Amino acid sequence: MCGICGFISKRALNLEQLKVMNDTMRHRGPDDSGEEIYEMKGGFFLGMAQRRLSIMDLSPLGHQPMYSKDGRISVVFNGEIYNFSELKKELSDYPFCSNCDTEVIIAAYLRWGISCIEKMNGMFAICLYDRDSQDVFLVRDRIGKKPLYYEIDGNDLYFASELKPIMAREGFQKKINREVLSRYLFQQYINAPDSVFKNVYKLEPGSILKYHQGEIKVWKYWDVKSVYHKMQENPITDYEQAKRELKVLLKKAVADRMVADVPLGAFLSGGYDSSLMTAIAQENSSEPVKTFSIGFREENYNEAKYARKVAEYLGTDHTEQYITEKEMFDLVESIPSYYDEPFADSSEIPTMLVSELARQRVTVALSGDGGDEFFCGYNIYENVKQAQMLDLLGGLTYGICSLPGAKQLKLGERLPFKVRVIAGNRNKESKTQFGASGYVDWSMKMVQEDGKPCQYLNESSYQVRDWQIRRMLLDMDTYLPGDILCKVDRASMKYSLEARCPILDKDVMEYSFRISHDCKYNRGIKKRILKDIAYDYIPRELLDRPKVGFGVPLDKWMRGPLKDKFMDMCSRDYLKKQGIFEADFTADMMEKYMSTGDSGPATGANYSKIAWSLFVFQQWYHHYIEM
Secondary structure: OEEEEEEEEOOOOOHHHHHHHHHOOHHHOEOEEEEEEEEOHHHOEEEEEEEEOOOOOOOHHHOOOEEOOOOOEEEEEEEEEOOHHHHHHHOOOOOOOOOOHHHHHHHHHHHHHHHHHHHOOEEEEEEEEEOOOOEEEEEEOOOOOOOOEEEEEOOEEEEEOOHHHHHHOOOOOOOEOHHHHHHHHHHOOOOOOOOOEOOEEEOOOOEEEEEEOOEEEEEEOOOHHHHHHHHHOOOEOOHHHHHHHHHHHHHHHHHHOOOOOOOEEEEOOOOHHHHHHHHHHHHOOOOOOEEEEEEEOOHHHOOHHHHHHHHHHHOOEEEEEEEOHHHHHOOHHHHHHHOOOOOOOOOHHHHHHHHHHHHOOOOEEEOOOOHHHHHOOOHHHHHHHHHHHOHHHHHHHHHHHOOHHHHHOOHHHHOOHHHHHHHHOOOHHHHHHOOOHHHHHHHHHHEOOOOOOOOOOOHHHHOOOOHHHHHHHHHHHOHHHHHHHHHHHHHHHOOOOEEEOHHHOHHHHHHHHHEOHHHOOEOOEOOHHHHHHHHOOOOHHHOOOOOOOOOOOHHHHHOOOOHHHHHHHOOHHHHHHHOOEOHHHHHHHHHHHHHHOOOOOOOOOOOHHHHHHHHHHHHHHHHHOOO
């Protein structure tokens, strides 16, 4: 686990400049650093750098950039290749000199070329240089666990695990990508391939970028919808078979992720996913697994007591810490420093706190991320199923309300909020993304320039009739990598902690696509198969309860201790000077929010979500643009 960065340019940047870029990610890799510049053909120079967090082979043999024995290949790499031992046996003719998975990447490339990536099971962001072909490859893992940005400036290419190294490079132009701002305000994150800056992109999950003499080609080697349909060609409908085989794959995925030369533990919230991962890890360990959870004084938000009961039952070495609202609030100012792009999922704050707690005792932590998206765990999936059942009725209601007489009577405005939502859900490309239309309207009107739609208008591309499955696939492409995995990566790396996600193992993900959907959602039971596997390890009564989740009192903060700062950022004068948001509309909306607050689900008027997105953007803007 670490951070990588570099450049390809005809301008001869020096090592000191590359080191400045690299050191902006010291938190990602405090144990070692390496920078090299190579002269390529055609007058190009290639810079490759890495900050190292030592996990495997702690010796200097793991230093990067790493070279092949003959000097042909150079690699910098962020992440873990979990099946590197198996690959190493298959590549036994290569003269290995370390026990690092990085060296396996080199040997695999020499044997199979860049298609070697398809043999690797792990989380990774890789830059590989082949001196013979003069090709430079950037590669990102299948589901986007590890981040990888790149900037195109003429024939120049800059890349990095975070935006900070790119921003630190000499001559970088901080031009805001206004096309993504409305979508950001609505979604609360910026999804690949977009970034907050023009000409800077995120390499999409499952993608390879090839740079050759000024020419760039990008393609997918793994794609959610393509793999889903391929796996569905050989479906598994027998529940007991699916449960038995999935359990074997999960046990292997956990075991693979417990290989480390540093202390390892697990996040434990007491929910199904983290409890199951911890239970399998404990079964695999000869000593108590170190587990970590945070608690809240507010009883409605507190899951620590449930996590403690699971830990006691499993016999883990458990650490819990109760945090106050002030401790959460104190992290607000640090958000731009580690989320160097506007990111407004407020659960980033407690995620940072549990990462800080874990880092005091371990360097690697297992998590349960991915269980909800791949096994139908979110409440929205239940709502989506109901919406599909009511869609025909919603269409009839929409038609009636569109008649001239009904319009004059404003019949549509008199309908209950939930009925309005179903009736208004007419776009076939966003059927599973229904909600309060006001959110979309506000997000679009707040930004001066027209940009990308707030919703992802691509649902027909999934070619799935079942809305529930379609929304799960959409979330795997968007919400999971763009929000959840980004949140965990930045929060954990803030404290130089590596987070590993067994459910996002390649074989587990692909097997989940073969399982019949009623194994995941059955008669209102979400994550049915994962729950049943969890019950093999932990008594049902310790797990069966409503999901609580992290709680951050946004409305209380925005209209309390953050009010003055926020209103300064949203004043008409400031917004006009900034020139990004529609000053009058935005200021009026935020003033109204300050006076009324959230008015509840009955009307759909809940301003705090957009207010927080705007606050986070303005805080980021002040930190990086106005500094």
